Amino acid sequence: MTLVDLEASQHQLGTAVDRARMGEDRDLAARVRDTGERFVRQLFGALRLTRIHDLRNAVFDKPVQELCASLGELEQLLGAIHLVTVEGQVYINDVRVRLDERLDTAAQLGRELGRHDVGGMSFHGALPIPAMKSLVDAFGSEPNEQQPRSVLRNRLQDAGLTSIDLLGAYRFRVGDEPSTVSQADAKKVRERAASLVDATVDSLGADRMPNPLPVRRAVTELLEMGSEADLLSTKSRGGSAFAQHTLRISMLSLVIGKQLRLAQATLQDLGVAAMFHDVGYSTREGATPATADEPAHPGYPPPYERHGEAGARVLLRQRGFHEAKILRALAALHHTRRYDHPAGRPALFARIIAVCEAYDAMTVLGPRTVSPPEALASLQAEVGTFFDPIIVQALVNGLGRYPPGTQVLINHAIHGVVVGLPTGQEDWDKPRVRVTQSNSDMVEAEAVLDMSSFPSTLSVAE
Secondary structure (H helix, E strand, O other), X not given: OOHHHHHHHHHHHHHHHHHOHHHOOHHHHHHHHHHHHHHHHHHHHHHHHOOOOOOOOHHHHHHHHHHHHHHHHHHHHHOOEEEEEEOOXXXXXXEEEOOOOOOOHHHHHHHHHHOOOOOEEEEOOOOOHHHHHHHHHHHHOOOOOOOHXXXXXXXXXXXXXXXEEEEOOOOOOOOOOOOOOOOOOHHHXXXXXXXXXXXXXXXXXXXXXXXXXXXXXXXXXXXXXXXXXXXXXXXXXXXXXXXXXHHHHHHHHHHHHXXXXXXXXXXXXXXXXXHHOOHHHHOXXXXXXXXXXXXXXXXXXXXXXXXXXXXXXXXXXXXXXXXXXXXXXXXXHXXXXXXXOOOOOOOXXXXXXXXXXXXXXXXXXXXXXXXXXXXXXXXXXXXXXXXXXXXXXXXXXXXXXXXXXXXXXXXXXXXXXXXXXXXXXXXXXXXXXXXXXXXXXXXXXXXXXXXXXXXXXXXXOO
16 A cells, blocks of 8 residues: 555545535435424424423324324434434434524523433334323423433333433534543543443344444544543453453554544544444354354354454444445454455555554453564564555554553663553653652652653563
């Protein structure tokens, strides 16, 4: 791959995002906007009506009937419907619903849902009139002071509304908007993202439609944390081992994407694709292929050899034909392929994820792990065959000579672990190190030393 090829790929990805923001195709988006606008106005009207009339009043019959009809139309268009309110705007499955700003309907709907600490809802099917009345009645009730969303969720489940998921408050950074959460807690961000991975896999395993919106929100938070958050070296108790692996792959992919100077929106798409890359394991296509003596065993996750194909099928269940969806599916399908595959080079996102997977396998997953510098050296030995040489170099540039997690010795006496990422050539081989064991009175354990301003010799600990 040449730099010209890379620039062309970047330009193609950027153009795709500009042409179809958040990946919607234009025909479907127009229909979703029209039907979504009607649904949002009807939902807001029904919620406000509960302030005036009892739900048993006949005045509710027609509004609820129309609300059910609009939801049914959206289900025909989209399958699962994901409604999100964020900062005075309403989105339905990545498509912004255009409402009359003079009426402030979007912001008011956000406040209505926000009373219960709800930022959005996912409908995994149309609702009959009695169920819709139960939904409106639940949102019209007074919220619980301590745990409003949990209490509301329990009330919906008690009413039999198990096809509805409640989502928390959303915050997106759009375009070139500056970061506003640079001081957020990296550990909490990581734990939320890991928990989201587990919830997403559980949802897909239950044959529900993929919902990229919460995942994109998590990726946006990771991007806003920046290199100062030390995301790659932060330990987390949240999520399963699978979720932690997925999150590491996403963060490593973002490191590479930044080195390739991908546009901000394309970085988000890359992070989302990385979060979804192993969802094939959520399916139950059969873990053991058929042999001459025994048929395949259904009901288990697919083996490694088939999980990419299974993941692509899962992601293609999302309604509509748009490039962001195809990029995610290609990343899942191709991420196990060699760079020199006879059928041609894998997709760009897949090549990035493949490098990250190999690095994570060598440094974390085992069975025999090596130090991060050794893992980078192993990757470089396979460029041109297994891995894209430019992407491997981007990972080396992004992680530095001593990647996060590397156990080091300072002045042959002080033990430490590298935290954070380099900011450029100046500190590429002078990382920040958290002291784990010190024999010096001048340096305390747990102190973080900036090697660019700390005269010392640095070596990888044996």
